[in-house]
Amino acid sequence: MTERPRPGSARPGGRTARTRAAVLAAALDELDEVGFAALTLDRLAARSGVHVSTIRRRWRSVEGVVVDLMAQHSATIPTPDSGEFRQDLYELAEAIAGFHALPRSRNLVEAMVAAAAYDPHIAELVRGAFMARTDVVTQIVHRAVERSEVPPDTDAYEVIAALSAPFYYRLLILRRDIDERLVRTSAEAAYRAACGGVFGGGE
Amino acid sequence: MTERPRPGSARPGGRTARTRAAVLAAALDELDEVGFAALTLDRLAARSGVHVSTIRRRWRSVEGVVVDLMAQHSATIPTPDSGEFRQDLYELAEAIAGFHALPRSRNLVEAMVAAAAYDPHIAELVRGAFMARTDVVTQIVHRAVERSEVPPDTDAYEVIAALSAPFYYRLLILRRDIDERLVRTSAEAAYRAACGGVFGGGE
Numbered sequence: 001m002t003e004r005p006r007p008g009s010a011r012p013g014g015r016t017a018r019t020r021a022a023v024l025a026a027a028l029d030e031l032d033e034v035g036f037a038a039l040t041l042d043r044l045a046a047r048s049g050v051h052v053s054t055i056r057r058r059w060r061s062v063e064g065v066v067v068d069l070m071a072q073h074s075a076t077i078p079t080p081d082s083g084e085f086r087q088d089l090y091e092l093a094e095a096i097a098g099f100h101a102l103p104r105s106r107n108l109v110e111a112m113v114a115a116a117a118y119d120p121h122i123a124e125l126v127r128g129a130f131m132a133r134t135d136v137v138t139q140i141v142h143r144a145v146e147r148s149e150v151p152p153d154t155d156a157y158e159v160i161a162a163l164s165a166p167f168y169y170r171l172l173i174l175r176r177d178i179d180e181r182l183v184r185t186s187a188e189a190a191y192r193a194a195c196g197g198v199f200g201g202g203e
Numbered sequence: 204m205t206e207r208p209r210p211g212s213a214r215p216g217g218r219t220a221r222t223r224a225a226v227l228a229a230a231l232d233e234l235d236e237v238g239f240a241a242l243t244l245d246r247l248a249a250r251s252g253v254h255v256s257t258i259r260r261r262w263r264s265v266e267g268v269v270v271d272l273m274a275q276h277s278a279t280i281p282t283p284d285s286g287e288f289r290q291d292l293y294e295l296a297e298a299i300a301g302f303h304a305l306p307r308s309r310n311l312v313e314a315m316v317a318a319a320a321y322d323p324h325i326a327e328l329v330r331g332a333f334m335a336r337t338d339v340v341t342q343i344v345h346r347a348v349e350r351s352e353v354p355p356d357t358d359a360y361e362v363i364a365a366l367s368a369p370f371y372y373r374l375l376i377l378r379r380d381i382d383e384r385l386v387r388t389s390a391e392a393a394y395r396a397a398c399g400g401v402f403g404g405g406e
Binding site: 037110111115116117123126127130131158162164165166168169170172173175176185186188189190192193198199 | 240327373377402
């Protein structure tokens with residue numbers, strides 16, 4: 001992601017943004033119709049009307065496009081701001097559960113994790129996409145610190161990781177569906193640990 | 204795993220056990236030398252001296268062998284029994300961290316998760332291997348219930364999943380190394396949630 005301009009960054013609302021929108025829309029349609037395993041840059045080019053060399057220059061690979069699609073999607077999810085830390089964590093857990101309730105999203109995450117196992121560049125893209133999303137939602141923790149709900153030295157990234165991890169463990173390792181109980185236990189466990197100073201202070 | 208006899212179950216210590224030992228040892232050597240992506244049943248047959256049709260009948264696929272290898276490995280990890288719930292959870296977290304500290308183990312898990320994304324049979328094998336291991340270590344929670352350290356209606360599987368999840372999130376999603384701080388925060392967060400009744404009672 002550091003080796004090329006960020007997709008859509010050159011001329012917001014202009015041709016760059018339109019190109020990105022067309023390619024990501026084509027990727028979404030292709031994922032629904034043929035799935036990730038059958039996705040190719042040529043198919044994306046044919047469907048989007050964007051030349052394949054343009055797609056390759058901007059995203060490098062099918063996986064690059066799909067990670068960008070994930071990033072675009074997660075940017076549309078609002079960050080909870082209820083005025084109360086516990087409620088914010090529950091809402092965030094609900095949002096994660098809601099995302100993974102869509103088979104399309106679940107397949108996407110699984111495909112990305114699988115592709116990352118074989119390609120360090122994709123691994124970096126996956127990491128970047130998750131970190132970008134985490135950056136945004138750490139606001140929940142920063143606001144909780146301001147309200148003195150959690151210790152000031154709380155590591156916000158660790159709180160978000162603690163809340164998120166059980167969902168990915170359920171999907172990728174236990175391979176079962178996410179349910180409401182997981183939403184509650186994940187949010188509650190992260191809440192209590194954070195309030196209790198478990199994520200404080202470094203060592 | 205339900206469609207065939209469990210590997211090694213027919214004649215413990217006999218030819219069945221020797222065959223299993225030879226194939227799993229060959230798999231371990233191959234993984235170290237050529238890696239998972241290059242592993243084939245023919246290579247396993249050549250290296251182990253076991254006929255390829257025997258391997259195919261018993262394990263069905265390379266992934267079947269590798270999952271059995273993981274199961275064999277995890278069966279050798281002792282279940283902590285310090286007499287204290289918190290200490291047991293810390294020791295379990297240390298054992299998980301120790302397992303993933305070996306690049307070979309990390310690659311194995313990653314390869315299994317990747318393979319599961321494309322093959323429901325492998326997904327079932329992965330799930331079965333993790334559940335078998337979890338079955339064993341839930342003893343930690345059962346003993347804590349007997350000592351009245353946690354509420355009697357605590358869901359032992361949820362406690363173990365809560366402790367384990369952050370390690371897989373770190374490796375597969377954030378794609379960073381596991382460190383001592385993760386051992387501590389994972390064990391402590393699971394401990395406090397379990398003692399506080401977060402995993403109690405169903406809904």
